[in-house]
Amino acid sequence: MSVLVIAEHDNAKLNPATLHAVTAAQKIGGELHILVAGSNAAAVADEAAKVGGVAKVLLADDAAYANRLPENLAKLLVDLAGNYSHLVATATATGKNVMPRTAALLDVQQISDISGVESADTFVRPIYAGNAMATVQSGDKVKVITVRATAFDAAPASGGSAAVEKLAGAGDTGLSTFVGQELAKSERPELTSARVVVSGGRGMQNGDNFKLLDSLADKLNAAVGASRAAVDAGFVPNTYQVGQTGKIVAPELYIAVGISGAIQHLAGMKDSKVIVAINKDEDAPIFQVADYGLVADLFQAVPELTNELSK
């Protein structure tokens, strides 16, 4: 048995999300390899080689993989699949795009977004926005899996010394081309890996008022998130969205401000260690999952909280 973890990266650095998939792969067992498919991505392969528990790193360096186009990546994965019992990726935008395509080409039913490993063929995954947990068993020859990052600890980023083996690329399918990207720039910690997250909802009333949350986040070295309602209303970009179909977070401390707590939002944050809710509606469902609830007008409570933390 051997497991191939597909590295998430931007050709320069290994995305820490990969380390969670490595832990899930270790729970499955067997020899663990990491695939780095990218363009001029040797630095990523070197970083992957240092990850604890990794036996080998495969580096497929080819212009066809520069922008993570799924048609090209799936072709490469299908070529490699014969050597592995499991193909594992973190359920990031890239993992979710590439893995099902790979699974279908292999005639395999993928297991999405697993939160637990029961054995090499049996896994636990959330369904219905996390309101039920299904335990499923796969009889497919190769298991194609995406991993919910928050459900597995990060593997140590150092301590390993795996060999890097270079692979030839599988070519460009020519089916799609990358045009460009607009990435949100932020000095803050990344939402999915931050220790503290401060999120705003419809109660923030407009995008300008998110500055209140920025000040609070600065004090706590927190990432800033939002509910779908706030994103749909255009207060903040889509990258802020926490929930069933947005980002899944599980920080040490999650502060929900002006968020009512729809099922779809709770699905993205209810595994946080400590949840604080600030909302003027004392019947808001968010209070049912909050460890500490404060019924108050956020426009007074948030600046007061920011001040109090400076003391």
Added chain:
Amino acid sequence: MKVLVAVKRVVDYNVKVRVKADGTGVETANVKMSMNPFDEIGVEEAVRLKEAGKATEVIAVSLGPTQCQETIRTALAMGADRGIHVQTDVELQPLAVAKLLKAVVDKEQPQICILGKQAIDDDANQTGQMLAALAGWPQATFASKLVINDDGSANVTREVDGGLETVTVKMPFVLTTDLRLNEPRYASLPNIMKAKKKPIDTLTPEQLGVDAAPRLKTLKVAEPAKRQAGIKVKSVAELVDKLRNEAKVI
């Protein structure tokens, strides 16, 4: 140009689902069912393509038991021209759905297939990518903007973890919808009446030559771990004190 849009019948997004006492699944008897919200966005996009003169016909496809015809009627009331129902009582998993849709695609030869990025029941986020793979087509997933180019390609803006990304895909292609692609319309009463007269063809997996048997065996379905009920604090000062000295997270 034909556009095919897949619509799934799911437990309504407002329903708080309950796990069955015997652990075999969730309660779906006497529960409100609706079209998967991401599929509504798909129907809206397809109808807009027709209204803009880019598409000539919009076909809504649903797979599953007889009641899926209601979901198809909803799509027809929103503006789809006709429906195809692949009738089966077998539990359909994403790979089987993709194979069935591929067989429908072979018959209908659409240039664009639009699917929701994920269904809110199994949260799998697989079917569109799988259909693209089986058809050998490009895939533009998690779309927030679709622009059809004159040369028969399309530019699609996609919602990715770090922001937005744009790709060009050749036709035919699969598009999966994200929340910001559009705001789906409500069907008007006259259109709901008109939809009753639009044709729905019924097919079976056998007629399509597809083995739709599930691959994953569900061993059990359980309630998630419940959070302990928390407390209400009276002031910001008390909140900070609790976070510092009780929870010790700041």
